[in-house]
Amino acid sequence: MESTAVAESTDMDSPSNTPFILSRPHGTVIADGTRTQYDSTLAATKALRDGRATAIVGALPFDPAHPAALITPHVLRHEPGSWNGKSLRVPRIRIGSSLPTEAEHVARVAAALRELRAPDATLAKVVLARSLMLHADERLHPHALLGRLVAGDRGGNGFSVALGAAGSTWSGKHLVGSSPEVLIRRRGDVVSCHPLAGSAPRHNDPESDRRTGEALVVSEKNVREHALVVDALRASLAPLCTELDIPDRPTLTSTPQLWHLGTPVSGRLRDRSVTALDLAVAVHPTPAVCGTPTDAARRLIAELEGGRGFYAGAVGWTDSEGDGEWMVGIRCAEIDAQGTTIVAHAGGGIVAGSDPDDELAETTTKLGTILTGLGVQL
Numbered sequence: 001m002e003s004t005a006v007a008e009s010t011d012m013d014s015p016s017n018t019p020f021i022l023s024r025p026h027g028t029v030i031a032d033g034t035r036t037q038y039d040s041t042l043a044a045t046k047a048l049r050d051g052r053a054t055a056i057v058g059a060l061p062f063d064p065a066h067p068a069a070l071i072t073p074h075v076l077r078h079e080p081g082s083w084n085g086k087s088l089r090v091p092r093i094r095i096g097s098s099l100p101t102e103a104e105h106v107a108r109v110a111a112a113l114r115e116l117r118a119p120d121a122t123l124a125k126v127v128l129a130r131s132l133m134l135h136a137d138e139r140l141h142p143h144a145l146l147g148r149l150v151a152g153d154r155g156g157n158g159f160s161v162a163l164g165a166a167g168s169t170w171s172g173k174h175l176v177g178s179s180p181e182v183l184i185r186r187r188g189d190v191v192s193c194h195p196l197a198g199s200a201p202r203h204n205d206p207e208s209d210r211r212t213g214e215a216l217v218v219s220e221k222n223v224r225e226h227a228l229v230v231d232a233l234r235a236s237l238a239p240l241c242t243e244l245d246i247p248d249r250p251t252l253t254s255t256p257q258l259w260h261l262g263t264p265v266s267g268r269l270r271d272r273s274v275t276a277l278d279l280a281v282a283v284h285p286t287p288a289v290c291g292t293p294t295d296a297a298r299r300l301i302a303e304l305e306g307g308r309g310f311y312a313g314a315v316g317w318t319d320s321e322g323d324g325e326w327m328v329g330i331r332c333a334e335i336d337a338q339g340t341t342i343v344a345h346a347g348g349g350i351v352a353g354s355d356p357d358d359e360l361a362e363t364t365t366k367l368g369t370i371l372t373g374l375g376v377q378l
């Protein structure tokens, strides 16, 4: 559905006046005000194609059948470098419960492993996630968390997206995070992405840190887990590109909390009318957040976890030229309309060689991005 503008606040600090910010090392995209809202990705892609929308920004849900939170803003601004907004205070945060419990997450990984290891298994990979409830003593402004995430990330990655366009359940809520993973980027006819899959924790001791990273690049289990993501992207992008450059093996990349295997993919678009949003829709969800084969993995995720909302979806922008950038919606949290309940999410890819306790530990490490931003430790 497409609907026109929502009331904006006269309070200069109200997040509804800046419904979208994507901070990246090479520049920040900021949306001012909301002209049109779309809960349907199809309606948004059509509006962009027809020239009715000057830009589309926002969030795609994990499950493409669920409502999207997309808008056409009044103004879309590009600023150089990472976000440099006014710094706002983060209130005291208390850690609540894990959803599900840690024991239940381990049991779900074990259940997934039984399917992955069955003699007649069709499922090769599934990404299972858990959430952590957090409580703020006073209202947490989404841009306060964004500021801390951007400052804490070497590349200055961060995003804040108002989710109200997805319908009344999402009204006043925000998705805030610092994703290291580029789902898709389009500039002219150049398409690129940087899939990540395969992880290991960082260490304070430089020597152990270096050794852990080196072990990850040669870990066959992780390289296989990563290859499934690259294969899926190749299959989705090949029909849309005339050239596609994909290195044979992944390289090491890092966030302050984790080492990851990553593959820089680049290609040349066959048809310039295909926008960055079209490309995001074509490749999402990759096996970095869902699994292989996609439908079987999505079914198992729905059965074991229920709905994911916007976690493991995509966050980004597309302008009237069709250029844009969409990040994978990970290392993020939803902040409720009151700003006092925060739900952080983290998942990990499970393959036949995975270990349930290691997978639980990996989600804990990944939650560290949001926890550090909020100034708390598990």
Ligand SMILES: C=C(O[C@H]1C=CC=C(C(=O)O)[C@@H]1O)C(=O)O
Binding pocket: 127, 129, 181, 196, 197, 198, 199, 260, 287, 288, 289, 330, 331, 345, 346, 347, 348, 349, 366
């Ligand atoms: C699904 C998440 O991470 C993905 C991205 C990088 C590495 C991943 C992994 O090693 O499992 C995941 O595929 C998450 O952070 O919630």
